[in-house]
Amino acid sequence: MFxxxxxxxxxxxMLVSASVAATNVIKIGVQAPxxxxxxxxxxxxxxxxxxxxxxxxxxxxxxxxxxxVVTCDDQGTAQQAAICAKKLVNExxxxxxxxxxxxxxxxxxxxxxxxxxxxxxxxxxxxxIAHKYWTFFRNSFPNSAEADYTAKYFVDGxxxxxxxxxxxxSSYSTDLADATxxxxxxxxxxxxxxxxxxxxxxxxxxxxxxxxxxxxxxxYFSGYYTDGGLLRAQQMQLGIKADFVGGDSNDNPDYMKLAxxxxxxxxxxxxxxxxxxxxxxxxxFLVDYKAKFNAMPASIWSLMxxxxxxxxxxxxxxxxxxxxxxxxxxxxxxxxxxxxTGPVTFRExxxxxGGGYMTYEVQADKSYKIVYQ
Amino acid sequence: MDIFxxxxxxxLTIGSLYALVALGYTMVYGVMRLINFAHGxxxxxxxxxxxxxxxxxxxxxxxxxxxxxxxxxxxxLSVACVGVLLxxxxxxxxxxxxxxxxxxxxxxxxxxxxxxxxxxxxxxxKIFPSNLFPSTIWAVGGIVITFTQVMILGVSSVLMVGLYFxxxxxxxxxxIRAVAIDQDAAKLMGINVNRIIMxxxxxxxxxxxxxxxxxxxxxxxxxxxxxxxxxLNAFVAAIMGGIxxxxxxxxxxxxxxxxxxxxxxxxxxxxxxxxxxxxxIAILVLRPTGILGETVAEKV
Numbered sequence: 001m002f003x004x005x006x007x008x009x010x011x012x013x014m015l016v017s018a019s020v021a022a023t024n025v026i027k028i029g030v031q032a033p034x035x036x037x038x039x040x041x042x043x044x045x046x047x048x049x050x051x052x053x054x055x056x057x058x059x060x061x062x063x064x065x066x067x068x069v070v071t072c073d074d075q076g077t078a079q080q081a082a083i084c085a086k087k088l089v090n091e092x093x094x095x096x097x098x099x100x101x102x103x104x105x106x107x108x109x110x111x112x113x114x115x116x117x118x119x120x121x122x123x124x125x126x127x128x129i130a131h132k133y134w135t136f137f138r139n140s141f142p143n144s145a146e147a148d149y150t151a152k153y154f155v156d157g158x159x160x161x162x163x164x165x166x167x168x169x170s171s172y173s174t175d176l177a178d179a180t181x182x183x184x185x186x187x188x189x190x191x192x193x194x195x196x197x198x199x200x201x202x203x204x205x206x207x208x209x210x211x212x213x214x215x216x217x218x219x220y221f222s223g224y225y226t227d228g229g230l231l232r233a234q235q236m237q238l239g240i241k242a243d244f245v246g247g248d249s250n251d252n253p254d255y256m257k258l259a260x261x262x263x264x265x266x267x268x269x270x271x272x273x274x275x276x277x278x279x280x281x282x283x284x285f286l287v288d289y290k291a292k293f294n295a296m297p298a299s300i301w302s303l304m305x306x307x308x309x310x311x312x313x314x315x316x317x318x319x320x321x322x323x324x325x326x327x328x329x330x331x332x333x334x335x336x337x338x339x340x341t342g343p344v345t346f347r348e349x350x351x352x353x354g355g356g357y358m359t360y361e362v363q364a365d366k367s368y369k370i371v372y373q
Numbered sequence: 374m375d376i377f378x379x380x381x382x383x384x385l386t387i388g389s390l391y392a393l394v395a396l397g398y399t400m401v402y403g404v405m406r407l408i409n410f411a412h413g414x415x416x417x418x419x420x421x422x423x424x425x426x427x428x429x430x431x432x433x434x435x436x437x438x439x440x441x442x443x444x445x446x447x448x449x450l451s452v453a454c455v456g457v458l459l460x461x462x463x464x465x466x467x468x469x470x471x472x473x474x475x476x477x478x479x480x481x482x483x484x485x486x487x488x489x490x491x492x493x494x495x496x497x498x499k500i501f502p503s504n505l506f507p508s509t510i511w512a513v514g515g516i517v518i519t520f521t522q523v524m525i526l527g528v529s530s531v532l533m534v535g536l537y538f539x540x541x542x543x544x545x546x547x548x549i550r551a552v553a554i555d556q557d558a559a560k561l562m563g564i565n566v567n568r569i570i571m572x573x574x575x576x577x578x579x580x581x582x583x584x585x586x587x588x589x590x591x592x593x594x595x596x597x598x599x600x601x602x603x604x605l606n607a608f609v610a611a612i613m614g615g616i617x618x619x620x621x622x623x624x625x626x627x628x629x630x631x632x633x634x635x636x637x638x639x640x641x642x643x644x645x646x647x648x649x650x651x652x653x654i655a656i657l658v659l660r661p662t663g664i665l666g667e668t669v670a671e672k673v
Binding site: 035036037039040195196197198200201202203205206207209210212213226229230233237238239254257258260261 | 375376379380383384386387496497498500503508510512517519588592593594596599602633634635637638639641642643645646
C-alpha cells in the first residue's frame with residue numbers, strides 16, 4: 001500500500017518536473033523542403049539553423065533556456081506547408097525559419113500570423129509582404145529588386161535587342177518574371193516572347209524550338225535550378241545561340257550537373273555567393289558549417305535563413321523577452337544588424353532593405369566570374 | 374518549315390519513349406485483361422537501377438559501345454526479374470478474382486515500387502552522367518538531331534519491329550496470341566499459360582527498362598515519382614492505338630509524342646496535357662476500340 005503510494009507520488013513528481021522542463025526550452029521551427037525537388041536547399045537550411053542553435057546552446061542557450069529545433073518537411077508544396085504550419089503552431093514554436101519557396105511560405109503565413117508566431121523566409125515573391133503581417137520578416141531581397149537589376153543589366157549592360165522571358169507556374173517564378181517584364185518595359189526593352197514551362201516536365205524542346213525561330217539575343221529563365229539546368233542543356237542541343245540568363249534560383253550545384261558541359265557561359269544573377277561574402281562572420285560560419293556537415297551550404301539562401309534566425313535570437317536576448325509581439329517590434333527598429341549576408345534592416349512591412357545583385361558567368365570548371373555589378 | 378520538322382523530331386523522340394512504355398501496358402492487357410498501373414513506376418525504377426549499374430560497375434566516366442550494351446542488358450535483366458516478381462506476388466493470386474481487385478493491386482504495387490525507389494535512392498533528384506552516349510550533334514538543314522535522339526529512335530524501332538515479328542512469326546508468339554484470345558482453350562491445347570504470362574512480363578519490363586534508361590540519358594535528371602507521368606502518357610497512347618494491339622501501342626505512342634510537341638510548339642505549354650486528354654476522350658467517343666483496335670466478335 002505504502003509503496004504503491006510512493007510510486008504514484010514519484011510518478012506525479014516526475015510528470016511535474018517534466019512539464020517544468022518543457023517550459024524551460026524555447027522552440028524554434030524550421031519549415032523547409034527536406035524532401036522533394038528542392039531537398040538540397042531545404043536540408044541546407046535545416047543544417048544551418050541546427051548549427052547556430054548548437055552554438056547558442058553550447059553557450060547556455062538564450063534567456064537561460066535551451067533552444068530546441070522542430071523541423072517540418074513541406075516538400076516545397078503549398079499543401080504540405082499548410083499542414084506544417086498547423087503542426088509547428090501546435091508544437092508551440094516561438095518562431096519559424098523558412099520556407100525556401102515563396103509558394104510554401106505564403107501558404108503558411110496566415111496560420112503563423114493568427115498564432116502570433118514569427119516567420120522569416122527567403123521567399124522572394126513580392127506578394128509575401130502584401131498582407132503586412134507583423135509576424136512576417138523577409139530575410140532575402142524581393143523579386144522587384146532583382147528585376148530592376150536585371151532590366152538595367154539587359155538594357156544598359158548587354159544592350160539586348162530581342163529578349164525571351166520564360167517562367168514556370170510557381171508563385172516565385174511568375175512574380176519574378178512579371179516584375180522583370182515590368183522593369184524591362186519601363187526601360188523600353190524589346191521583349192519578343194513571354195512563355196511558361198511546366199516545372200518537372202523534363203522535355204522543353206518544343207518550347208525551345210518555337211523560340212529558336214525568333215532568333216533571340218537572350219533567354220531569361222526565372223524558375224528553379226532543376227528546370228533551368230535542363231533548359232540550358234536542351235537549348236545548346238538545339239543550337240540556339242542566345243545567351244542564357246538564370247534568375248537567382250538557378251544558382252545551385254545541381255544546375256551545373258544537369259546542364260553538364262552546357263553550363264559553361266551561362267549567366268546567373270544573384271546576390272553574392274557564400275564563398276565571396278566579405279564579412280568575417282560569414283567566413284567563420286562557412287568554416288563551422290563545412291566542419292560539421294562536410295559540405296558547403298547549398299546556396300546563399302541557406303545563409304539568408306540563418307541570418308533570419310540570428311536576428312530573432314539576438315533580439316530575444318536584447319529585449320529579454322519571449323513575447324513575439326515585443327520581439328517583432330524590436331526587429332522593426334533594428335538598424336544594420338551584422339548579418340552573414342550583409343547588414344540586416346527590416347521595413348515596417350517586413351521587407352529587408354538593400355540588394356546588391358551581381359551577374360556571374362559560369363566558367364568551364366564550373367567556377368564563377370563576376371561580369372556585372 | 375524547319376521549325377515544323379524540328380518539332381517532328383522532338384515529338385518522335387518522346388513518342389518512341391511513350392511507345393516503348395505503352396507496349397508494356399498493351400501486352401499485359403491483351404493477355405490478362407489487366408491494366409498494369411505499376412508499369413510506369415517500373416520504368417522509373419529502371420532509370421535508377423541503370424544509373425546505379427553504370428556508376429557502380431563502370432564509374433561515371435567510362436564510355437564505349439560495350440559499356441552501353443552491358444548497362445542496358447544488366448538493367449533489362451534486373452527489371453525483368455522485378456516484373457516477374459510483380460506478377461507472382463501482385464497479380465497471380467488475383468487472377469480469378471474480380472477485375473477491380475487486380476486493378477487495386479496494380480495501383481498498390483505501383484506505390485510500393487515508387488516508395489522503394491525513394492527509400493533506396495532517396496527523394497532528391499538524381500542526375501545521369503552526360504557521357505553515356507557521345508554528345509555528337511548533327512545539323513541537317515535547319516534541323517538538329519543529337520546522337521541520343523538517333524539512338525532512341527533507332528533502338529526503339531528495332532525493338533518494336535522485332536517484337537512484331539516475334540509475336541507473329543514464332544511459336545511462342547503464336548502461343549501468346551492464343552492465350553490472348555482464350556486462356557482456357559489455350560490451356561486445352563497444351564499451352565502453359567503461366568509461362569506465357571511470365572514471358573509477357575519479361576518482355577514488357579525489359580522494354581520499359583530500355584525506355585527508363587533512355588529517359589535518364591536524354592533528360593538527365595530523374596526523380597522517384599517520374600513514373601506516374603510516363604505511365605499516364607503511355608497508358609493514353611495504348612488506349613489511343615487500341616489497347617491489346619501491339620502495332621497500335623507503337624502508333625499511339627508516336628502520335629501522342631507528335632501531338633504533344635505540336636500543341637506545345639504551336640499553341641501553348643499550358644494546354645498540352647489538357648489537349649492530350651481531350652484527344653483521348655475524342656478517340657474513345659468516335660472510335661472506342663482505338664485507332665488500330667478491332668472489334669472482336671464475342672462468343673455467345
